[in-house]
Amino acid sequence: MEFVTKREEKKSTDALLEELMQGTIREDERISLKGAIHTIRDMGDIVFVVLRRREGLFQCIYEKSKVTDFAKLKEAQTVKITGTIRSEQRAPHGFEILVEEVEIYSTPTKSMPLQISKWKLNTSLEAKLDYRAVALRNVRERAVFKIQEGITRGFRDYLYQEGFTEIHTPKLGAKSAEGGANLFKLEYFHRPAILQQSPQFYKQMMVGVFDRVFETAPVFRAEKHNTKRHLNEYTSLDLEMGYIDSMDDIMDVETGFLKYTFELLKRDYAKELKMLAVELPEITEIPRVRFDEIKRKVSEKYDRKIKNPYDLEPEEEALIGKYIKEETGSDFVFVTHYPSKKRPFYAMDDPADPTYTLSFDLLYKGLEITTGGQRIHKYDELIKKMETRNMEEEGMEDYLSVFAYGMPPHGGLGIGLERLTMELIGLENIRQATLFPRDQSRLVP
Amino acid sequence: MEFVTKREEKKSTDALLEELMQGTIREDERISLKGAIHTIRDMGDIVFVVLRRREGLFQCIYEKSKVTDFAKLKEAQTVKITGTIRSEQRAPHGFEILVEEVEIYSTPTKSMPLQISKWKLNTSLEAKLDYRAVALRNVRERAVFKIQEGITRGFRDYLYQEGFTEIHTPKLGAKSAEGGANLFKLEYFHRPAILQQSPQFYKQMMVGVFDRVFETAPVFRAEKHNTKRHLNEYTSLDLEMGYIDSMDDIMDVETGFLKYTFELLKRDYAKELKMLAVELPEITEIPRVRFDEIKRKVSEKYDRKIKNPYDLEPEEEALIGKYIKEETGSDFVFVTHYPSKKRPFYAMDDPADPTYTLSFDLLYKGLEITTGGQRIHKYDELIKKMETRNMEEEGMEDYLSVFAYGMPPHGGLGIGLERLTMELIGLENIRQATLFPRDQSRLVP
Numbered sequence: 001m002e003f004v005t006k007r008e009e010k011k012s013t014d015a016l017l018e019e020l021m022q023g024t025i026r027e028d029e030r031i032s033l034k035g036a037i038h039t040i041r042d043m044g045d046i047v048f049v050v051l052r053r054r055e056g057l058f059q060c061i062y063e064k065s066k067v068t069d070f071a072k073l074k075e076a077q078t079v080k081i082t083g084t085i086r087s088e089q090r091a092p093h094g095f096e097i098l099v100e101e102v103e104i105y106s107t108p109t110k111s112m113p114l115q116i117s118k119w120k121l122n123t124s125l126e127a128k129l130d131y132r133a134v135a136l137r138n139v140r141e142r143a144v145f146k147i148q149e150g151i152t153r154g155f156r157d158y159l160y161q162e163g164f165t166e167i168h169t170p171k172l173g174a175k176s177a178e179g180g181a182n183l184f185k186l187e188y189f190h191r192p193a194i195l196q197q198s199p200q201f202y203k204q205m206m207v208g209v210f211d212r213v214f215e216t217a218p219v220f221r222a223e224k225h226n227t228k229r230h231l232n233e234y235t236s237l238d239l240e241m242g243y244i245d246s247m248d249d250i251m252d253v254e255t256g257f258l259k260y261t262f263e264l265l266k267r268d269y270a271k272e273l274k275m276l277a278v279e280l281p282e283i284t285e286i287p288r289v290r291f292d293e294i295k296r297k298v299s300e301k302y303d304r305k306i307k308n309p310y311d312l313e314p315e316e317e318a319l320i321g322k323y324i325k326e327e328t329g330s331d332f333v334f335v336t337h338y339p340s341k342k343r344p345f346y347a348m349d350d351p352a353d354p355t356y357t358l359s360f361d362l363l364y365k366g367l368e369i370t371t372g373g374q375r376i377h378k379y380d381e382l383i384k385k386m387e388t389r390n391m392e393e394e395g396m397e398d399y400l401s402v403f404a405y406g407m408p409p410h411g412g413l414g415i416g417l418e419r420l421t422m423e424l425i426g427l428e429n430i431r432q433a434t435l436f437p438r439d440q441s442r443l444v445p
Numbered sequence: 446m447e448f449v450t451k452r453e454e455k456k457s458t459d460a461l462l463e464e465l466m467q468g469t470i471r472e473d474e475r476i477s478l479k480g481a482i483h484t485i486r487d488m489g490d491i492v493f494v495v496l497r498r499r500e501g502l503f504q505c506i507y508e509k510s511k512v513t514d515f516a517k518l519k520e521a522q523t524v525k526i527t528g529t530i531r532s533e534q535r536a537p538h539g540f541e542i543l544v545e546e547v548e549i550y551s552t553p554t555k556s557m558p559l560q561i562s563k564w565k566l567n568t569s570l571e572a573k574l575d576y577r578a579v580a581l582r583n584v585r586e587r588a589v590f591k592i593q594e595g596i597t598r599g600f601r602d603y604l605y606q607e608g609f610t611e612i613h614t615p616k617l618g619a620k621s622a623e624g625g626a627n628l629f630k631l632e633y634f635h636r637p638a639i640l641q642q643s644p645q646f647y648k649q650m651m652v653g654v655f656d657r658v659f660e661t662a663p664v665f666r667a668e669k670h671n672t673k674r675h676l677n678e679y680t681s682l683d684l685e686m687g688y689i690d691s692m693d694d695i696m697d698v699e700t701g702f703l704k705y706t707f708e709l710l711k712r713d714y715a716k717e718l719k720m721l722a723v724e725l726p727e728i729t730e731i732p733r734v735r736f737d738e739i740k741r742k743v744s745e746k747y748d749r750k751i752k753n754p755y756d757l758e759p760e761e762e763a764l765i766g767k768y769i770k771e772e773t774g775s776d777f778v779f780v781t782h783y784p785s786k787k788r789p790f791y792a793m794d795d796p797a798d799p800t801y802t803l804s805f806d807l808l809y810k811g812l813e814i815t816t817g818g819q820r821i822h823k824y825d826e827l828i829k830k831m832e833t834r835n836m837e838e839e840g841m842e843d844y845l846s847v848f849a850y851g852m853p854p855h856g857g858l859g860i861g862l863e864r865l866t867m868e869l870i871g872l873e874n875i876r877q878a879t880l881f882p883r884d885q886s887r888l889v890p
Contacts, residue, residue, distance in 0.1 A: 010694075014608075034688040036653070036851060054608055054656035076851035078688070078822075105688075109824045110849040133650035133847045142654050149611045156601075163459070163499055166594045168680045168862070170881045171616070171663050172629075174888045184617075186631035186640075188677075189669075189885050195631075195640075202881065205578035205890075208481070209587050211499035217662065218616050224634075232633075235613045243479040243523070243550075249455075377523075379554045398890030402578045404555040406481060406521035417613070436615045436647065440634050443619045445650075445843030 021055060025087045025095045032082040033058060033097065034105075036137070037075050039117040049073060049099065050117070051081060056271070057139065059091035062099040070099070075117070076108040114138075125429060132436055132445050143272040144433055148421045150269045152216055154261025155237045155415075162253065164239060165210040169202035171195055171218065175395055184222045195220035198414065201399040203240040204346070204375060207410045208402055214239040216417070226440055228429045229367075231418060233438040240412030247358045247374040250411045251288060251334050254362060254370060258332070259283050278425050281331040281364075287324055288334040291356070298323050310339040312361075321366025336360040338373075345385050348374040348411075358411075364423050372413025379403035466500060470532045470540045477527040478503060478542065479550075481582070482520050484562040494518060494544065495562070496526060501716065502584065504536035507544040515544070520562070521553040559583075570874060577881055577890050588717040589878055593866040595714045597661055599706025600682045600860075607698065609684060610655040614647035616640055616663065620840055629667045640665035643859065646844040648685040649791070649820060652855045653847055659684040661862070671885055673874045674812075676863060678883040685857030692803045692819040695856045696733060696779050699807060699815060703777070704728050723870050726776040726809075732769055733779040736801070743768050755784040766811025781805040783818075790830050793819040793856075803856075809868050817858025824848035 016031060035051035035058065047070070049060040060081050062070060073079075083097040113131045114123055121128065121138040128135040136142045156166065175183075175194050183194040196202075199215050206213045219236045241250060262280045265273060273280065292309070298319045299306050307313070312320070312335070324333040337356040340349050347357040359373025376382045382403055386393065393400060421433040431437040436445060461476060480496035480503065492515070494505040505526050507515060518524075528542040558576045559568055566573065566583040573580040581587045601611065617633060618641050628639040641647075644660050651658045664681045686695060707725045710718060718725065737754070743764045744751050752758070757765070757780070769778040782801040785794050792802040804818025821827045827848050831838065838845060866878040876882040881890060 034853070035656075036853065054610070078851055078853040080688075105854050106823050106851050108849060108851040110846070112850055133653060133843070134850055136651075136654040145612070145655075146610060148613075152611060153601075153605070156598075160598070165499070165591060166597060167590070167880060168593075168663070170678055170883050172665065172678050172883050172888065184631055184633065186629055188629065188888055189667075191888060193888055206581075206880070208578060209581040210590075211480075218613070220617065222634075233615055233617050243525075378551050398578070401555070404553060405557055405579055406523055406551050406553040408479070408481065408523040409550050435612060435651070438615050438617050443617065443633055443636060443638055 034080045037077045057092045059096040078105040143275045146272045150265045154264045158257045158260040159214045164212040164214045167213045169199045205402045207242040211242040235417040237415040242408040242410040286332040290337045318366035334360045346375045348376050370415045374411035377407045474530050479525045482522045502537045504541040523550040588720045591717045595710045599709045603702045603705040604659045609657040609659045612658045614644045650847045652687040656687045680862040682860040687853040687855040731777045735782045763811035779805045791820045793821050815860045819856035822852045
């Protein structure tokens with residue numbers, strides 16, 4: 001059957017390439033490789049053509065004297081190159097292809113706006129973002145997003161193992177009392193609607209159904225910040241977990257996710273980690289320290305006055321990171337028991353001192369990458385907390401009613417995927433870790 | 446270290462439960478199970494308490510004469526029950542727990558609006574959707590979403606294996622010329638913006654970067670349809686693949702995805718398939734048949750006049766399903782070469798007859814579950830096609846420019862997750878396969 005033969009031929013090309021990349025060079029064997037022409041280096045007698053594929057770069061070579069019609073080859077063409085394999089230690093993956101035939105699929109009609117074949121794409125962030133789909137053809141630029149894929153995979157795969165159910169909650173909703181100012185508003189069939197800034201209420205409701213749930217999906221925040229660490233649309237890795245004994249269970253799950261993910265990255269994304277010179281931290285246990293305690297310690301050790309006892313300034317977060325690194329060697333730290341007034345109404349207050357909550361942030365090298373904690377699970381307590389804060393129930397009836405029908409003790413967390421990617425890789429701007437960032441000035445491409 | 450001991454104790458409870466569910470009953474061993482009280486059946490001397498957990502239902506039992514303070518137990522409470530294990534063939538999983546202690550985490554403050562403990566939740570779809578977070582506590586209702594999880598997992602895991610990269614594309618965008626009427630509009634920092642109705646342009650642009658990409662994310666369609674098969678927000682499983690030889694490559698990938706996913710479902714979601722009496726179809730090869738050819742054959746075989754030669758009516762799709770089932774035994778069929786006028790501008794016309802495109806739909810039991818095909822990859826052809834259709838380039842500059850910088854032959858497809866879930870399970874309404882559906886009349890919960 002023709003169909004099967006063709007499929008098998010394709011599979012065998014993929015398998016041959018895989019073998020070659022593993023170091024088994026099949027000298028003189030014929031191969032056809034499809035890809036984009038990344039660079040052409042004309043050395044006079046011989047010409048090097050570097051092909052860009054999803055696996056990386058591949059060196060092809062031909063002698064001008066021996067071929068006639070390769071003059072048409074141009075950078076950024078997409079082609080199929082057929083030739084024979086030859087060991088070449090100086091080429092990527094230790095081999096090159098002696099070109100015999102070239103089939104051209106497409107030829108660019110404009111000259112490239114960026115020099116993507118440079119090892120480091122030395123251009124402004126603005127230019128990279130303006131020509132995003134071109135800039136990402138640079139292999140180091142795109143490597144960021146393979147690592148991002150690994151983080152998302154790690155999150156999901158670890159949680160599947162732990163008995164979590166993946167959910168898809170709606171991004172369109174009716175107006176609610178929470179966080180009104182930061183919501184994007186739209187008209188939905190002649191009714192006012194908003195874009196969800198978080199799946200918080202939905203994931204909590206689903207804890208009553210599946211005990212443990214997670215979601216990896218976009219969230220939308222109409223905040224007017226313009227920093228290196230904020231976006232108006234980002235991918236949120238959210239989880240919520242029922243029947244916990246304390247918020248320690250949530251921090252345990254996050255620690256497990258990070259360990260699992262770092263192993264996955266080291267195994268399946270080693271190429272990209274190396275390309276970007278990322279050194280993943282070793283995690284055994286992550287220290288957990290109270291907000292008020294670490295604030296005091298940092299103030300003492302670095303002789304810094306506490307300005308606001310109820311919040312952490314960025315500089316203070318950085319010092320906490322430094323302190324923990326110096327004292328324990330850990331790049332990560334869970335700061336627990338944030339002040340109640342800085343946490344949303346659904347956060348559970350600490351029964352021992354309701355000024356503080358059973359909540360935490362995870363800091364990595366002094367930067368916040370997660371916010372989480374235990375939530376109130378009893379209806380009466382939730383209503384009481386709302387009353388204390390003078391909040392209206394309007395628009396939250398569905399959420400609140402779930403608590404009237406019985407909810408387990410639970411908690412959860414949210415991780416900004418782009419921010420985590422940025423911090424792990426050590427990028428300066430969150431936009432570098434976003435395929436097509438959305439900020440106050442950027443709605444295209 | 447206290448922390449480790451606690452984690453290990455928790456792990457061992459999970460492991461014990463797993464063993465029990467596999468059929469290894471450890472008679473008289475002590476166990477603590479947390480869960481929601483699904484039902485209480487008072488039989489006079491003895492009382493059955495059924496606990497609902499993420500893994501399923503568990504029977505607990507106590508004798509009134511032997512205990513004093515269990516009178517407080519109520520349905521919908523969340524609790525921890527401690528007791529000893531006893532074989533009981535009539536109980537779920539072949540065992541029950543002889544209750545010794547109960548710790549109550551929460552007690553409902555309202556009576557349940559739906560009888561979730563019934564095997565079949567016999568109430569209207571409207572009521573199920575109004576009380577969604579309660580209705581889904583019914584174990585059959587929630588099983589739908591475990592199967593949905595399996596489909597999403599299968600899609601991703603199969604594509605990772607095949608060298609695809611997962612991407613996250615923005616849902617907020619500037620106004621574009623494509624499909625203006627069906628777009629939700631909003632204000633984005635004093636500029637007009639829209640919600641993406643598909644990641645189409647972005648995934649095509651990313652083929653130039655990663656060769657093969659996929660995304661599983663929400664899409665938004667402001668269409669004013671009110672049918673059992675449409676939603677205004679849904680989860681789209683999208684893929685796009687470069688360096689294809691023809692659209693057969695895309696159909697091969699979809700066939701591979703379905704085979705892989707059905708195996709995954711049979712292995713990891715057997716419980717839910719059984720609960721919903723789902724019989725997954727066997728797939729070897731999926732027949733591929735031309736649009737005009739099958740239209741003619743169906744017309745002949747079932748003596749039905751062709752009303753519109755350029756489109757398929759729902760009734761016709763159903764007859765195609767019937768025809769293929771009768772002639773080949775397959776529940777699936779790829780209908781290929783849809784008329785150009787019914788496909789978007791980026792669809793590649795068939796060089797042999799440009800009235801038709803190199804595109805396809807996948808039908809399952811006579812219902813469309815996928816639309817896909819090969820796309821135009823040459824800049825000039827794309828511009829020409831737009832001119833023929835009198836389309837403006839405005840708002841599509843970034844998309845179009847990518848083709849000027851060289852793009853490989855490529856194609857892809859989109860699958861509505863909720864629709865595929867609905868069809869595979871045999872549900873009547875797509876809202877049953879959506880956690881929180883959004884349609885013209887429903888924006889809450």
